[in-house]
Amino acid sequence: MSRLIGAAAMSFVTTVLTPNASAQDADVAAIETIVESVGTLADRGNFMDLEALYAPEVRVDYSSLSGQTAELKSPRGLMTEWAATLPGFDRTRHELSAVEAKVRGKQGSATADVVASHWLGEQFWQVEGRYAYEFENDDGNWLITSMTFVLEEETGSREIFGPAMEAAAANPPAIIVRQQTRDAVRTFLSGLEEKDMEKVNGVWAEDAVQHMPFSPEGFPKRVSGREGLMAHYAGWPENARNADFTSHLVFYDTLDPEVVFAEWRGNADIVPTGRTYRQTYGGLFHVEDGKIALFREYYDPAAFAYAFGLDGDRGSFRGEE
Incomplete structure (x- = not known):
């Protein structure tokens, strides 16, 4: 009898927990896809779709790169900043690796290694570092609420940004x-x-x-x-x-x-x-x-x-x- 009860209990656990585990796996995959999409959409200049990945208010921390403190921004404000510079480069590439995500109910997080390369004429600038993201689930959609970049290595000159911003202003996206x-x-x-x-x-x-x-x-x-x-x-x-x-x-x-x-x-x-x-x-x-x-x-x-x-x-x- 105890074996029958144990088998029944195991069947119940399998029936109940397997769908939850699958749902969590799907959420992890969704978050990892969003992290990978941020760099791809930015490189393609698709700021409208990129804006949709962020919560109405997002904490942005690039202090290790710029020296400025973290700020709360609207998605539109963040896209405006990026669109004022990135399209001015001849090419950018954000190469991500070691993307890992975790889900805790309606909250999520992710980390990823990144190598971000920027070309303009004969000028070149590259940074290597690590991103940390925080997410929240809004009616089934995962949205970025926080984004932190930690600089590890830098190559080239930041003087490339001046010409890039001029080029972007001359032909705004x-x-x-x-x-x-x-x-x-x-x-x-x-x-x-x-x-x-x-x-x-x-x-x-x-x-x-x-x-x-x-x-x-x-x-x-x-x-x-x-x-x-x-x-x-x-x-x-x-x-x-x-x-x-x-x-x-x-x-x-x-x-x-x-x-x-x-x-x-x-x-x-x-x-x-x-x-x-x-x-x-x-x-x-x-x-x-x-x-x-x-x-x-x-x-x-x-x-x-x-x-x-x-x-x-x-x-x-x-x-x-």
């Missing part, structure tokens, strides 16, 4: 261009919030165009040129208060890093009518060299007509009774 595109849109909308017309006017390209296909009768559906757009928005500071356009701003990237579709909610008190303008917007923006060249604006004309007194109930945007 897509992630940098996308950031410039988003920044131009944020500048425009925050300028309206702050009633800072210098910010608003400064964001337009000389030949900028704004399309407003749903503008109600009597309001333009197209405004062309920087001067025309400056005039179009000139009355905003006197006619609006308590504006909010960026609290719910969402961007949708396109294949072209200079083109982005944005959604946002608008709230503003309209002074001449005493009404609150609540709106949901969609906007297609084409940004060239940090300036908005095209803004195609989509909104509900009924909400516009109510807020600005075009419904015949109370006054009008011009303060008429």
